[in-house]
Amino acid sequence: MAEAQLQQFLEKVRQLNAFVALTQAKTDVREALSACSNHHEVVALAAQNGFEIGRRWGDSGPAATQQHTSSSDQSNLLASACPPTGQERVELLIEGPGWRLERIHSCQASSPEGFWYDQSESEWVMVLRGSAKLQFHDEAEPRDLCAGDSLLIAPHRRHRVVTTDPDPGTLWLALFWSADA
Template sequence: MKPEHGNLLADVPVNAAEEIFQPLLARPGLKIERIVSNGQSSPEGFWYDSADDEWVLLVSGSAALELEGQPGLHTMQPGDWLHLPAHYRHRVARTDAAGPTVWLAVHHGSVDS
């Protein structure tokens, strides 16, 4: 095996019509990806409900999440991270419309690579 490398902030898509999910590393039980949002939010009534735990770091931009059972919005700025246990329902209420929001997401547990 050879080392792999890259830059999380290189070639960030700007003004994309949909969120971009880019796998960076996948191994049994682990998936790391870059997510780029350009003002997107979850569709009305849609909730993420993953079978795996997810740890996310907001690298740039801003976002607000709805977390099931929690009052109000969970706002995030660069440097903020959040760990979501498996099956913890959540949705993206908003992302920065002025520029790209870059996330680093680490999915762990029984992730299929």
Template structure:
């Protein structure tokens, strides 16, 4: 048995990403961020849908074309459709932010 809150580092130079499950169509990651952000000028533009939930801590996600970042706290989650440009603007520098990120094949859209 494993626990999502085991081995949560207080500080690290880079995010800690642990793959919890992976199949040809699905990938589930636990991500630990403490003050980590997406580098300036970089945007994520992934070929899979992504669902993220914050289990501990706080973060801000910015989506291209939106005037303000979205604030996420414990229990908040968001679905990011494939090829939706986004970035992590802020994570709490004093407390590790623990996320789950579920990546899966894009759903068919009309």
């Protein structure tokens, strides 16, 4: 680990420890924390109290996310400006007969109420950065996904995006293919 990464990691741990100490010292902050239902609410509560815990270790900060390049010369799948809140940007990386590989950047995005994807293709998806909740029509609870998680979605298995991270957003890698290919 390079010294800069080590210092970034240690600062994140320091901020987390200080936030934990505050929640132990102040009943109102502890109650507010216990009322949080997801990671985004915890990050927002920490920020309201002067702590920066939202940046994931290894992220190089807001300046790095401004270095967007077009998909034809994309050299870093993690480097791009976050789309506007509630939206996502889909970039075709490569395709062939019966398949395509896409990079999807979502920012606090969700499927419209009542909408379910019902696609004829198989889809393998992986979260590269951030987190998301996916709901399958045949499952009672949404699935929590974070960086490194992947799953295979069979054709016509109805699903929807419940939520994705706010800025810097959630980055997905999605491979689609047809059974005919």
